[in-house]
Amino acid sequence: MxxxxxxxxxxxxxxxxxxxxxxxxxxxxxxxxxxxxxxxxxxxxxxxxxxxxxxxxxxxxxxxxxxxxxxxxxxxxxxxxxxxxxxxxxxxxxxxxxxxxxxxxxxxxxxxxxxxxxxxxxxxxxxxxxxxxxxxxxxxxxxxxxxxxxxxxxxILRRSGAKVGDQILVTGHLGDAAAGLYLLNHPELKSKVSDETHTVLTFAQLRPHPRVHEGKVISSLHLATAMMDISDALAGDIRHICSASGVGAVIWEHELPISRSALDLASLAHVDPEEWALYGGEDYQLLLTAPVSAVPVLQEAVRTASGTTLTPIGEILEERKGLLLQKIDSTVPLEARSWDHLK
Ligand SMILES: [Mg+2]
CATH class of the missing domain: 3.30.1330.10 (PurM-like, N-terminal domain)
Incomplete structure (x- = not known):
């Protein structure tokens, strides 16, 4: 051959x-x-x-x-x-x-x-x-x-500075862009959701809002240890921070910030909204890590400057522990599913 x-x-x-x-x-x-x-x-x-x-x-x-x-x-x-x-x-x-x-x-x-x-x-x-x-x-x-x-x-905030014990944080909501794509692919659902839900979700997919001001506030405080944007999906992107930093991580599924609009569509479509948040991608939120003691300062600074929420969604672990997803009653390996444009 x-x-x-x-x-x-x-x-x-x-x-x-x-x-x-x-x-x-x-x-x-x-x-x-x-x-x-x-x-x-x-x-x-x-x-x-x-x-x-x-x-x-x-x-x-x-x-x-x-x-x-x-x-x-x-x-x-x-x-x-x-x-x-x-x-x-x-x-x-x-x-x-x-x-x-x-x-x-x-x-x-x-x-x-x-x-x-x-x-x-x-x-x-x-x-x-x-x-x-x-x-x-x-x-x-x-x-x-x-x-x-x-x-x-x-x-400068790279992907490589995450430390064991740091919290993992994300700006805004996760899963809106994937929910918007679902709505665009299922036009029959348009009449079943509110105009606001339709606009919020389809605009998240078609007209994402990059977190420019939030990123500047976070980097200028010198408190975060690593940062990247979520383009492919949380489950795939957290892997990049972990491999660059030589660490593992656990994501707390029940803490993922999912919007009211995405929850409404998920229940209508009988889809698990955490699927959109973890594996959907294209949210263009910032994903960052910071010591626990710095989290309230970062949250307050970002909220004051931009009105954007910063939600703790997990913790950095030792590398040998790998990547985990903590559900309400069990902890399982975090699947490596994520968007790959060549596949
Ligand atoms: Mg990127």
Missing amino acids: DNVQETAGGFGEFALIERLRSKLRASDNPDVVVGIGDDAAIIEAGNGKCWVISCDVQVQGTHFPSEGVSGFSVGHKALAVNVSDVAAMGGTPRFALISLGVHGDVPLAFLDEIYEGMNAKAESWEVVVLGGNVTRTEGPFFIDVFVVGMMERED
Whole structure:
């Protein structure tokens, strides 16, 4: 079978990243403060400041459906997911460049809407879209965003600092984005939920709200030990903090912050809402760890600055204990299910 070519599909997203990581030479460069393996890369900018850079592509048919999603939502989300990665380091987003891959049938109105969707929130996320590049493609439409942020070097929050005994915290609610996707896939349920529930859940999926201000407050206090954003799903993303920090963790299932809207839809759809919170993904909340004594200070600071709740959902354990899910009457291994864009 020597002449059979290996393909990316047989690898899975994270194995592929590991393979490509081995081809990079960036670790030799003294200006690289944080290289591959975190939410964003960080580069020395002088005078105690750093650049925070990241890129992320959204492909039609993979990240958003070919029909039924407005250009406005596509633009909003493409910028939001990149801004979220800067927020996850504790940085302030500043500038973005956009690359579009456009096939001949894409309506011009759809492209106009994309820019309207990006501009609508750019100011509140403190980011300016500078320009970019357009290419013709025979494949699906795609939008790739490259974002640049800034931060103080002393405020950087990596994934690798979690300590045994730290609490695990999350901003806002978990599972709304997955519940929103469920609602979009089951249009017959629209008339059975309130308008508010429909808007809250579908907007969580289509127009996520990156936690820029919360991330800055958390990083500037120097109390949290590790942070990342939840893009794939809690059950998968906590694994990244644990492997980067050399620790294990237990998640308290009954403490997961699930919104009234997600609970309402879950009971209507006969779905376990904890499934959405643990394995659904795309919530773009911040996931962080901090010593128990720092938790009330962080909660109060984030609430005062942004009105956002910060909920303890688990504890960091020794590495040999692995990843656990504590249910009401039992503790089981935390399943490794999570979204993989190549599978
Ligand atoms: Mg991320």
